[in-house]
Each structure stands twice: as C-alpha cells, then as structure tokens.
C-alpha cells in the first residue's frame with residue numbers, strides 16, 4: 433500500500449485539474465481529469481473502467497466484480513468543482529493544493545474530490561490486502577454535480593443494468609463535528625434562476641437623462657426586495673403550499689441530533705442573524721426552504737466612477753426546497769410572479785438545476801453498517817442529520833436504481849466548500865478510508881447473515 437504521503441500527492445494531482453463545470457472553458461481540464469481517473473482506477477486494479485459521454489461532462493465508471501451472489505456496493509462521487517472566485521481571496525492557489533496544519537487546501541479538497549478519493553483509496557487498500565474482496569464494487573463518478581447533475585438522470589436510466597447494486601454510497605456531506613461522524617438522512621432540493629431585465633437599449637448619461645428614465649439596477653433591486661416578506665419568509669405566491677410542517681416529534685429529534693445554533697453561528701462567521709425566527713438555525717437551513725440571491729450584475733463595476741444609468745441588470749437566485757416542493761412547480765410560480773412584477777420591462781428568465789428534495793430511510797441494515805463502521809473508527813456515536821445541501825444524484829439513485837442510498841460525509845461545515853480556502857481535515861481523510869473499509873466488511877457480514885438464514 434502507498435504511504436500516506438504518496439496518497440496525498442495523488443490527491444494533489446486530482447485537485448490540480450480545474451474542473452469547473454459551470455465554465456465551458458474547462459472542458460479540456462474535464463477530459464484530462466477523466467483520463468487521470470481512468471488511469472488511476474486501472475493502476476489500483478479495477479477490472480473494468482469506462483468513460484461514458486453524456487449530454488454534459490463525461491461519467492467515469494469502474495468496477496471490480498467478485499461473485500454475482502455477493503452484495504454490490506456502488507460508490508458515487510463527482511470530479512467537477514465550483515468556480516474558484518474570488519481567486520484573490522485564496523491564501524494559496526485554488527488548483528495547486530497545499531498542506532498546512534493537518535489540512536489540505538484547494539478547490540475540491542472536500543467537495544468532492546477529497547471525499548471521493550477516500551472511497552478509491554479504501555478499495556485500493558482492500559485490493560492490495562491479498563484477500564479477495566468481500567463485496568462487488570462499482571464506481572459512478574460524474575462531472576456535472578455542481579451544475580445540477582446535468583445528463584446524469586438520463587445516463588443512470590440508460591445504464592440501469594450496468595449500475596445495478598444493493599446499496600449506493602455517497603460521501604458529499606458533512607460530519608456533525610470534527611470528531612463526530614454523521615449520516616445524512618435528508619437533503620434539500622435545488623432550483624436556480626437567472627432573471628435579466630432591460631429597461632432600454634443602451635446605458636445613458638446620468639446628467640443628461642437622470643431624473644426621467646428608468647434605471648435597470650433600481651428596477652432589479654425593487655424586484656429582489658419583493659421576493660421577501662418583512663419576516664424574511666419568501667413572498668412568491670404559493671411558495672409554501674407544499675411545505676410539510678414538521679411534527680413536534682421531528683422537531684425534538686432534530687433538536688437532540690441536530691447541530692447547535694452556537695456552532696452554526698460560529699461556522700458561518702456572520703455578524704448578524706437572518707431568517708425565520710420561529711425556527712432554530714439548524715431547522716432554517718434543513719427542514720425549511722430558502723431563497724438566496726447569489727449574484728447581482730448591474731452598472732459599472734470597475735475602479736473609480738462612471739456616471740451612467742444601466743439599461744440592463746441581472747440577478748441570480750438559488751432556491752433550496754424541502755419535501756414535498758417540486759422544482760418545476762416553483763419555477764412556474766416564480767415565473768408568474770416575475771411577469772406580474774415586471775410587466776413592461778423586457779425580461780429574460782433562465783431556470784436550471786431542477787433537483788428534488790430527498791430523504792433516506794435511517795432504519796436500513798446498510799445505514800446501520802455505516803453507523804457501526806463510523807463509530808468504530810471515530811470512537812464516537814454516529815449522529816443522524818438533515819442537510820440543507822443538495823446532491824442531485826441521490827434522487828436518481830434512489831428512484832431509478834431503486835436502492836437505498838447511504839450518505840456518509842467526512843467534511844466539516846467550516847471547510848469553505850464553494851468559497852475561498854476550501855479545505856479538508858486530513859486526519860478525517862485517513863479515518864474515512866478506514867471507515868469505508870469497515871463499512872465494506874460490515875456489508876459482507878450482512879450477506880453472510882442472509883446466506884446462513886437461507
């Protein structure tokens with residue numbers, strides 16, 4: 433087996449590909465990265481490795497099948513990453529990973545290259561142990577997770593037989609704390625919208641025209657403020673119609689198992705709080721839906737001043753949805769609202785990332801196998817958490833392959849995923865490898881129990 437230093441060098445190589453899926457200019461890096469993964473899978477001894485093209489970036493598939501009567505574990509991960517912007521806020525180059533104080537820094541260190549690499553190294557360790565694998569292994573690695581898993585639904589549907597498994601494992605979530613492992617049992621859905629308004633045909637001199645022409649920046653700001661009520665709830669009519677009100681029992685479970693407000697406040701590093709006051713911070717970011725303004729573009733953004741009135745302005749919005757909200761329905765509701773609020777202005781609307789919210793059963797033997805592996809390695813009780821994030825693949829794995837999905841995360845809330853200085857705590861990277869090995873052994877124990885009952 434490789435030394436830890438050699439494994440970290442491999443992870444550094446993996447991080448070095450600037451696989452930003454939202455940037456079309458990254459396509460060459462995408463291709464280089466999938467070739468690297470392919471080569472790596474062959475080197476560790478996987479028996480079949482394929483690169484499949486999809487309507488978005490290619491999917492990498494690898495397998496090591498031992499015995500058709502054994503359980504089959506499918507590991508899912510993604511090699512694409514978020515943009516590194518703002519690059520000047522990083523303390524080290526985003527695509528040249530550095531190791532400092534037990535952390536590896538770099539874009540994708542925790543989301544999701546580092547977490548995915550845990551699975552790959554665990555399987556490698558088992559393959560090199562000299563003993564036959566106790567389960568069949570499959571890997572499904574996509575390159576479009578950060579853009580709503582474009583193309584993945586179709587890919588899974590077409591390759592249902594190839595991907596057939598007993599359980600899918602996804603490591604793209606967080607732990608409850610640095611030494612407190614956690615299994616995620618629900619994820620919010622997601623919908624992105626970009627609304628672009630035009631109030632004329634060109635920018636205008638603010639001295640000559642200021643006072644009698646509309647301003648796209650102002651129109652946009654008024655529109656944005658109309659998206660929210662005074663109590664920070666979302667003002668799009670009908671938005672809450674399908675939101676389930678949590679039972680007292682559920683709220684008590686979340687209170688007992690969820691992350692305390694104090695930690696969440698600390699993780700965020702914000703100066704004040706915002707949101708629905710009658711819910712705890714954990715509830716606000718997990719079982720309640722949210723709407724975030726993720727970008728605004730209007731007027732002169734350069735250095736100094738330029739006195740002109742912008743004729744165009746764009747806002748980017750991200751909804752996080754909870755059961756039983758459907759992204760398609762929310763897009764329609766927003767569309768109606770935009771048309772009502774901005775009737776005269778020329779408005780362009782683009783919707784993307786239609787991901788449904790999902791929940792996973794906590795009682796399955798696979799979840800128990802994961803919780804047991806976690807507790808054994810981390811020497812800490814496994815928590816069960818709801819997560820406010822979205823992993824589009826989970827819905828497709830559950831519904832198309834019809835298998836339980838175990839969400840075993842190894843990242844921390846303050847790992848700066850999607851932000852500058854993304855990092856991953858290395859002791860947990862290595863504990864993660866041991867955890868996945870234990871998990872695989874636990875799965876083989878399930879199959880032995882089933883067999884001895886037959």
Ligand SMILES: [Zn+2]
Pocket residue numbers: 510543544577604
């Ligand atoms: Zn991710």
